[in-house]
Amino acid sequence: MDPQPQPPAADSDSDAMPREQQREEAPPGYVPPISPEDVAAVEALLGYEFKDKSLVSEALTHGSFYLPYRSGDSTYERLEYLGDAVLTCLVSRDVFLTYRDLPPGPLTRLRAANVDKEKLARVAVDHGIHRFLRHKAPKLDEQIADFVKELCQYEYHSNGLLDAPKVLSDIVESLIGAIYLDSKHNQELVWQVFRNLADPLISLETLGRHPVSELLEFGQKTGRTVDIFKDGWVKDTKVDVFVDGVLVASATYAQKKEIASNRAAKAALDKLKEMSGQSDVQSAPGEAPEPLDELDRSGALQL
Amino acid sequence: MDPQPQPPAADSDSDAMPREQQREEAPPGYVPPISPEDVAAVEALLGYEFKDKSLVSEALTHGSFYLPYRSGDSTYERLEYLGDAVLTCLVSRDVFLTYRDLPPGPLTRLRAANVDKEKLARVAVDHGIHRFLRHKAPKLDEQIADFVKELCQYEYHSNGLLDAPKVLSDIVESLIGAIYLDSKHNQELVWQVFRNLADPLISLETLGRHPVSELLEFGQKTGRTVDIFKDGWVKDTKVDVFVDGVLVASATYAQKKEIASNRAAKAALDKLKEMSGQSDVQSAPGEAPEPLDELDRSGALQL
Structure with a gap:
């Protein structure tokens, strides 16, 4: 699953102007673009080519990246809000259609297991998406490294034993939100992308218990x-x-x-x-x- | 908004066979259909004509309707599960696109106000959808009547002062889930139906506080x-x-x-x-x- 290693993207900018200067001259809400190489790498990971490349930069930018943060600086949070809702809807539908007689209780547990923090963080790590996150949060890289190390102990899901860094699930949701917007709300396309990224989805057979x-x-x-x-x-x-x-x-x-x-x-x-x-x-x-x-x-x- | 009064639908069946006999001969999961007149009335309220009319019966059937309940009896609960997720997604998108610079916190509050129990119960009552609910829960009609009486005191939302019967929001969600399925997952059509039913949506200007x-x-x-x-x-x-x-x-x-x-x-x-x-x-x-x-x-x- 893992693609070819890429150089860390955290500090790459698309042109030679120092970031501080870029920021001072940019209007509020401006997102420094990630490099075209990184955009292409992320697109390859997702299996989706963006029409609006700026959505990739926005979806991968944590608030700490801007330190000092100015009001109006764009982070992945709005896209995450959208992607979370889109993903919940699509996984709800998939579970609903797969299990035709299952009552709402188990349907809800199955859905939750496929869109919760750990499952989505696992998706990020499985595909190396986390290497493109842009941030300056002091201990985050260490937390991510710890999570990556512990993850392999659990085949599908730890069911509450692992503490997944929220930022990892956030960027999967923000990228899903970005694809949904970029594709003019094409649910089927978004579902195809997520289905591939999240394979294997947790089924009734592999659903564990807390x-x-x-x-x-x-x-x-x-x-x-x-x-x-x-x-x-x-x-x-x-x-x-x-x-x-x-x-x-x-x-x-x-x-x-x-x-x-x-x-x-x-x-x-x-x-x-x-x-x-x-x-x-x-x-x-x-x-x-x-x-x-x-x-x-x-x-x-x-x- | 209220359509022409219809006769209560709770006990109407589509043919003359007594319900008990129908039930004994029917396979588990069989939903006694509501009358074609009631289906047409509900379709008129929703502004949507169903290809599969049995979805209307399922969406309007509370578990108590079957008393004594048999395992496998179909109620609105699965459709409610689906409709809830679809609605949350579509309202999330609407709020996201309407307020281009709003951070996730207020976006989430706006979304919640437009899909919460009271708002959806209000939608049911505004359009008389509740009159087509099929149930045999002892005190439910009284609770609904109390809610209908109190509702007019609040223009948009009581923000936590009213206790809306959950069944009223449930059937709005189940009908939305039914339309989503029946239309082969046509989000734009579902949104059009909900947009009309829920008018006026709660905006940043009319959003109250608890x-x-x-x-x-x-x-x-x-x-x-x-x-x-x-x-x-x-x-x-x-x-x-x-x-x-x-x-x-x-x-x-x-x-x-x-x-x-x-x-x-x-x-x-x-x-x-x-x-x-x-x-x-x-x-x-x-x-x-x-x-x-x-x-x-x-x-x-x-x-």
Whole structure:
């Protein structure tokens, strides 16, 4: 999937004038263009040739790129707003037409898994789109590098264990918004582009579950008391999982309590399964029997 | 806007066979059709003629209509899921193209005001679409009648003071989903239909604010302590608003805490404005100076 490596685009401008000077002379809203080579590379990644090349520059420009930011400086945010809505609509339609009898609840979960932050960030990384992002945010490159490194551990989706940098999903949405505008609102063309970029889409068969939901459901089904304690958060950014009052697992993740909770729940599920003699620690796919149902039926789980 | 009155459609079937017998002989997923007269009336309201008339029946059928419900009985829910996404996309595009320089925050608020539960319920009532809903939910007709009665107090939107029955917005979304499918995904046609139904769309000029946000912002700007106490909720479904420790207003609304909070905040704002000598109790539109800014500037507000 990955195209030929390109030089980093963050600082490339299309002519020789220093950026500061360009900016002072430009009207508010002016977006310094990325180089024609980079535009062509992005077009090749997307499989779409833009009539209005300035949309590519706008779609790949983070607010921090302009530091110091002036009111009216154009960033990818408006295109992201549009692309998000277009993508949600098209994925809703695809799921609706693919699963003719599925009720709205599972339809909504399937849609969410295909347009959420992690899935779209994965699309950006899979195709190397993130290398064309223009920004000056201090720690962003490091965060992206960490995400890229961890991503390969999960075939389709981590279901809440990874903390995807939002900027990565943002630029997929902004590029989708840009194509929608540039193609004069051609939904079918936009869908073709996204379908190729997002392959394989998450299906009912590969749809996983968030560990916290799975763990809480386990508690309900087995009559066990599951407590996810976030009280340690302030002190040491730690989340503990207790089952019937016994500490089963903990996890820490300083940046976000939600990620730590998911990781603690996943660790608890793994432990519970290990104790009941199961080796499969993957979350259950949409249609297969749930591992914790099996735990339940086998009666093997004894804390 | 209201068309000629039609006979209630809730119990009309297209032929003389009793419904129970129809249902027993019908395969799961069968939707008893509404009468051709009602289909024609709905088409006239929408300004769209369906190729597949069964979509009209499906779009107007609430789950309670089937009581006792059998697995597989078709309700409007799948079409509602689709229509919601289509509508959000089209309104996003309209707002994006109308306000060329507006940042994503206000774009999102404008979009939300035009596709939220109250706005779409208003669309249903304005055009009499609700009279074709098929259901057997015990208190629904009463709730709808109450909403219709209260609606006329607000020109564009109550901004959180009215509790619109969700079923009314649902059937607008399901009909939009039905038109989108029936027209083979013709966005422009769907937009034309919605544009006519929803006229006037809420613009930046007519966009109001939720009273709770307005009140909290007032507190921030004037350095006053605003407390919205919902503690009375469990006991007497009451919400109290205190400013600098003084009880300014209360409101009760048994069904939903959020509506009671909005009503209490609105009552508090009205009181504060009355005390400062202003007579206008409408929330501020998007671009006009905010009444509470004026309160602030006039310095007339003394508790």
